[in-house]
Amino acid sequence: xSPRHPAAPTITDVARHAQxxxxxxxxxxxxxxxxxxxxxxxxxASVKALDYRPNLHARSLxxxxxxxxxxLYYASSAAFVMGLQQGATARCRxxxxxxxVEQLDDSGEHVPDQLRHMLTALRPDGxxxxxxxxxxxxxxxxxxxxxxxxxxxxxxxxxxxxGNVSIxxxxxxxxxxxxxxxxxxxxxxxxxxxxxxxxxxHRREGFRQALLAxxxxxxxxxxxxxxxxxxxxxxxxxxxxxxxxxxxxxxxxNDEMALGVLAAAQQHGLQVPxxxxxxxxxxxxxxxxxxxxxxxxxxxxNEMAEAAVDMLVSRSSASPAEPAPAMAQPAGGPVAPAPxxxxxxxxxxxxxxxxxQAPKAAG
Amino acid sequence: xSPRHPAAPTITDVARHAQxxxxxxxxxxxxxxxxxxxxxxxxxASVKALDYRPNLHARSLxxxxxxxxxxLYYASSAAFVMGLQQGATARCRxxxxxxxVEQLDDSGEHVPDQLRHMLTALRPDGxxxxxxxxxxxxxxxxxxxxxxxxxxxxxxxxxxxxGNVSIxxxxxxxxxxxxxxxxxxxxxxxxxxxxxxxxxxHRREGFRQALLAxxxxxxxxxxxxxxxxxxxxxxxxxxxxxxxxxxxxxxxxNDEMALGVLAAAQQHGLQVPxxxxxxxxxxxxxxxxxxxxxxxxxxxxNEMAEAAVDMLVSRSSASPAEPAPAMAQPAGGPVAPAPxxxxxxxxxxxxxxxxxQAPKAAG
DNA sequence: CTGAAAGCGCTTACAG
DNA sequence: CTGAAAGCGCTTACAG
Numbered sequence: 171x172s173p174r175h176p177a178a179p180t181i182t183d184v185a186r187h188a189q190x191x192x193x194x195x196x197x198x199x200x201x202x203x204x205x206x207x208x209x210x211x212x213x214x215a216s217v218k219a220l221d222y223r224p225n226l227h228a229r230s231l232x233x234x235x236x237x238x239x240x241x242l243y244y245a246s247s248a249a250f251v252m253g254l255q256q257g258a259t260a261r262c263r264x265x266x267x268x269x270x271v272e273q274l275d276d277s278g279e280h281v282p283d284q285l286r287h288m289l290t291a292l293r294p295d296g297x298x299x300x301x302x303x304x305x306x307x308x309x310x311x312x313x314x315x316x317x318x319x320x321x322x323x324x325x326x327x328x329x330x331x332x333g334n335v336s337i338x339x340x341x342x343x344x345x346x347x348x349x350x351x352x353x354x355x356x357x358x359x360x361x362x363x364x365x366x367x368x369x370x371x372h373r374r375e376g377f378r379q380a381l382l383a384x385x386x387x388x389x390x391x392x393x394x395x396x397x398x399x400x401x402x403x404x405x406x407x408x409x410x411x412x413x414x415x416x417x418x419x420x421x422x423x424n425d426e427m428a429l430g431v432l433a434a435a436q437q438h439g440l441q442v443p444x445x446x447x448x449x450x451x452x453x454x455x456x457x458x459x460x461x462x463x464x465x466x467x468x469x470x471x472n473e474m475a476e477a478a479v480d481m482l483v484s485r486s487s488a489s490p491a492e493p494a495p496a497m498a499q500p501a502g503g504p505v506a507p508a509p510x511x512x513x514x515x516x517x518x519x520x521x522x523x524x525x526x527q528a529p530k531a532a533g
Numbered sequence: 534x535s536p537r538h539p540a541a542p543t544i545t546d547v548a549r550h551a552q553x554x555x556x557x558x559x560x561x562x563x564x565x566x567x568x569x570x571x572x573x574x575x576x577x578a579s580v581k582a583l584d585y586r587p588n589l590h591a592r593s594l595x596x597x598x599x600x601x602x603x604x605l606y607y608a609s610s611a612a613f614v615m616g617l618q619q620g621a622t623a624r625c626r627x628x629x630x631x632x633x634v635e636q637l638d639d640s641g642e643h644v645p646d647q648l649r650h651m652l653t654a655l656r657p658d659g660x661x662x663x664x665x666x667x668x669x670x671x672x673x674x675x676x677x678x679x680x681x682x683x684x685x686x687x688x689x690x691x692x693x694x695x696g697n698v699s700i701x702x703x704x705x706x707x708x709x710x711x712x713x714x715x716x717x718x719x720x721x722x723x724x725x726x727x728x729x730x731x732x733x734x735h736r737r738e739g740f741r742q743a744l745l746a747x748x749x750x751x752x753x754x755x756x757x758x759x760x761x762x763x764x765x766x767x768x769x770x771x772x773x774x775x776x777x778x779x780x781x782x783x784x785x786x787n788d789e790m791a792l793g794v795l796a797a798a799q800q801h802g803l804q805v806p807x808x809x810x811x812x813x814x815x816x817x818x819x820x821x822x823x824x825x826x827x828x829x830x831x832x833x834x835n836e837m838a839e840a841a842v843d844m845l846v847s848r849s850s851a852s853p854a855e856p857a858p859a860m861a862q863p864a865g866g867p868v869a870p871a872p873x874x875x876x877x878x879x880x881x882x883x884x885x886x887x888x889x890q891a892p893k894a895a896g
Numbered sequence: 897c898t899g900a901a902a903g904c905g906c907t908t909a910c911a912g
Numbered sequence: 913c914t915g916a917a918a919g920c921g922c923t924t925a926c927a928g
Contacts, residue, residue: 178653180921191899196923204897223653227599228921230590231904237654245619248818252611259636263647268655271634273622284626290541290586291600292631400822426822433824455611456819459763459789461796543905554915559907567913591905594920 179220188216199224226268235486236293239479241271242285242309243300249455250471251300254323257475258298265483270294274303282312289316296482298475299323302367319485321478321511324469326368333481333511335474337518339369342467343376344383345520346449347421349465351384354528355419355447357392361406361431363423364397373423373451392417396427403430411438411446418447418529425450425457428464432525443527453521465526468519481511542583551579562587589631598849599656602842604634605648605672606663612818613834614663617686620838621661628846633657637666645675652679659845661686661838665730682848684841684874687832689731696844696874698837700881702732705830706739707746708883709812710784712828714747717891718782718810720755724769724794726786727760736786736814755780759790766793774801774809781810781892788813788820791827795888806890816884828889831882844874 181199185192190213197205198213205213216222230236241258243251255269262269272288274281288294296319303309304322313320314331321333328334350358360377363370378388394409396402403422407430410417422428428450432442440446442462450457453468544562548555553576560568561576568576579585593599604621606614618632625632635651637644651657659682666672667685676683677694684696691697713721723740726733741751757772759765766785770793773780785791791813795805803809805825813820816831 182921192922193899194897197898200923206897209897223650225594225656225921226654227590227593227656228904229923231588231594231906232921232923233904236590245615248615249611252615255634256608256636259634260638263638263650266654268633268635268651270631271618271622272631273619275623275626287586287626288631291589291629293588293590429822433822436824456822459792459819460823461799545905555906556915557913560914563907569913572913588905591920592907594922595905595907596920 178225179222181222181224183220184213184216184222187220188213230293235295237267238292238294239267239269239482240288240292240294240297241269241300242274242297242303243271244274244276244303246302247300250452250469253471254298254300254475257472258479260472261476261479265479267295267479267483281309285309285312286316289318294318295486296320298478298482299325301325301369305368319482319511321481323474323478324369326372328513331510333478333485334513335477335481335516336514337469337516339372340376340379342518342520343373343421343423343451344380345376345518346451346465346467347377347380348384349520349522350419350421350447350449350526351380351386353419353447353526355417356386356529357389357415357417357419358386359392359394359406359410359417359420361394361396361403361410361420361422361427363427365395367398370398370423377421396423398424398426400426400430400433403427404434405430407431407434408438411435411440419449419526420446421449421451423451425452425454425464425466428466428525429454429456429460432460432462432464443525445530447526447529449526453519457521458523462524465523466521468521470516470519473516474514477514477516481514485511541588542585544585544587547576547579547583547585550583551576593656598658600630601655601657602630602632602845603651603655603657603660604632604663605637605660605666606634607637607639607666609665610663613815613832616834617661617663617838620835621842623835624839624842628842630658630842630846644672648672648675649679652681657681658849659683661841661845662688664688664732668731682845682874684844686837686841687732689735691876694873696841696848697876698840698844698879699877700832700879702735703739703742705881705883706736706784706786706814707743708739708881709814709828709830710740710743711747712883712885713782713784713810713812713889714743714749716782716810716889718780719749719892720752720778720780720782721749722755722757722769722773722780722783724757724759724766724773724783724785724790726790728758730761733761733786740784759786761787761789763789763793763796766790767797768793770794770797771801774798774803782812782889783809784812784814786814788815788817788827788829791829791888792817792819792823795823795825795827806888808893810889810892812889816882820884821886825887828886829884831884833879833882836879837877840877840879844877848874 181192181195184195195213198210259269299322301324304325324336362374381388394406396406420431422431428448431448435442435446450464450466453466457464457466544555544558547558558576561573622632662685664687667688687699744751757769759769783794785794791811794811798805798809813827813829816829820827820829
């Protein structure tokens with residue numbers, strides 16, 4: 171009768187086919203203990219014979235969990251978000267979860283309402299927050315109040331009460347700066363990222379550490395403001411090249427600005443890397459698709475999302491087993507609602523490409 | 534007791550609060566007829582007072598529809614997919630739907646199994662298929678058998694039984710070629726796209742039409758193969774520039790190849806656009822982030838996804854109202870399962886940027 | 897180790 | 913125009 175999904179077998183059909191109770195089928199499907207192997211196999215045979223797959227909505231309704239995970243992001247940085255999705259959907263598939271995406275719309279409806287709607291309608295078991303969503307205090311408070319487990323991807327700072335997955339931004343920025351120094355550059359410019367995103371000061375700090383570690387001065391004149399955008403990279407490059415003593419290399423806090431540097435250098439009649447070395451951060455897809463290809467830092471975006479899914483799933487499956495303490499006043503400290511997730515710091519990659527070479531004359 | 538979503542009010546709570554039956558609340562929430570305005574307002578007041586929002590899983594279980602839409606895509610073209618997601622999530626939000634994403638994994642598990650799993654577990658009300666998923670006959674057959682409504686985005690050819698949303702690829706390719714001709718170019722090269730994606734021959738055909746319409750020969754020597762990748766764009770450019778009479782302009786079938794053309798031209802010591810004009814197709818984010826920025830064709834990706842959501846939602850809400858004909862042998866023709874969706878052809882945009890100018894000397 | 901009952905939060909027929 | 917009953921397909925206590 172149902173035109174859309176004709177004759178999908180239910181757990182009752184499987185039970186009838188296997189000549190057991192519905193409950194036994196449920197036990198087998200959920201890997202519960204106390205089923206003799208022979209019974210388990212009989213049920214599995216029926217499952218296969220009928221090509222049965224459980225209805226997620228019925229399951230969600232019956233138990234607390236929904237087997238749904240949400241990914242929250244803003245419109246920015248398509249490649250980064252797609253990388254997250256790739257890792258997240260792959261891992262979800264392996265674990266029997268599904269990924270719902272929510273592109274938050276700053277311009278339109280009130281963001282908190284969008285979120286609350288999503289939470290109550292879908293009851294996701296957990297949320298993955300892409301930057302810069304994961305740095306928004308209002309959103310974090312809302313999610314914390316809603317008691318939904320969240321993993322923050324590359325947050326400005328790790329937050330207690332949330333899972334955190336990131337790379338060591340400071341160390342990575344330091345490492346890419348040391349690549350420039352290692353090529354013999356002595357005057358190196360830096361274009362700062364958007365100060366509202368926490369990654370920006372981290373990268374600037376790594377830059378500073380590298381200079382100091384190699385006996386170079388951290389000249390404030392060589393650090394110019396930016397906002398992670400292409401035009402700000404161009405502007406920053408113009409500013410640096412207009413200095414009385416321009417740098418022989420520039421480290422932009424992300425690839426998009428580094429591309430702006432390349433464009434501006436070209437307008438100045440400079441050839442990269444012969445006249446100017448350039449390094450970025452992010453491994454944007456464009457970075458390898460231009461000439462010269464850009465030396466940059468790669469964040470293991472897929473792996474970060476995979477780690478986030480694992481954290482959320484292991485937590486959400488652990489949680490229901492743990493009986494809530496029914497004491498009126500739990501002794502000592504707040505009620506532990508669920509085990510905290512263990513933060514992860516993943517290794518970054520250094521991609522050394524043609525945009526960097528030794529300076530013409532030692533700066 | 535539930536730690537995750539504490540005290541979410543149910544329809545029963547609203548009914549009690551408003552002093553009406555559950556059924557009346559349900560009627561109000563679903564905009565069903567036969568409720569006196571006073572009653573409707575009383576219920577809405579209680580809904581607001583309790584901040585009630587229906588549980589999607591319970592609703593999905595009780596009726597045929599799930600209020601879930603799926604987006605199917607392969608790893609390719611992050612910007613395109615993100616554009617689709619933007620349009621789709623925005624429209625879903627407005628209509629009370631949610632978007633589940635499924636990145637198909639060609640390498641791993643059998644794709645049909647991934648799909649079947651998703652369909653039976655989630656019972657989405659409809660699917661949006663990004664290219665090139667929408668051109669895969671095996672997938673289309675599977676989805677057609679599963680009776681799930683699908684909209685194909687920019688498919689190689691419109692398919693009956695599916696919704697189709699696209700631009701006129703031939704006309705767009707013709708238009709961008711005419712821009713080159715309009716600037717005075719007479720020898721124009723074309724780099725063909727991946728022949729396995731139907732867009733490629735369409736764009737080549739538009740190129741041909743433009744030449745013929747302006748009295749120019751369609752010289753086969755000026756059309757070189759490609760596969761939509763950056764390296765194939767470089768190779769194509771090298772091939773064209775090695776011709777006895779090289780072209781003064783190149784139209785690459787997508788932006789990624791056009792970027793390869795820019796890189797190759799640079800290696801040949803040519804300056805774009807002074808020595809060579811270049812046009813692409815897609816409006817990749819990179820296209821405006823390089824120097825010179827690329828003249829190209831924009832597909833209204835957001836709008837295409839919005840149209841797809843509208844088509845799926847209007848169809849899925851129309852469908853249940855329509856009673857299935859219970860006759861044993863319906864007279865005349867096959868059983869119309871649901872109203873067909875009306876295909877949409879959306880307008881493309883022509884983006885004229887600095888990569889195109891008049892040739893140095895008329896070719 | 898297995899099963900019969902009740903319930904998750906909604907909606908669909910069916911009465912009145 | 914409104915409501916009491918049954919059911920969607922599962923799982924969670926509770927018996928045995």
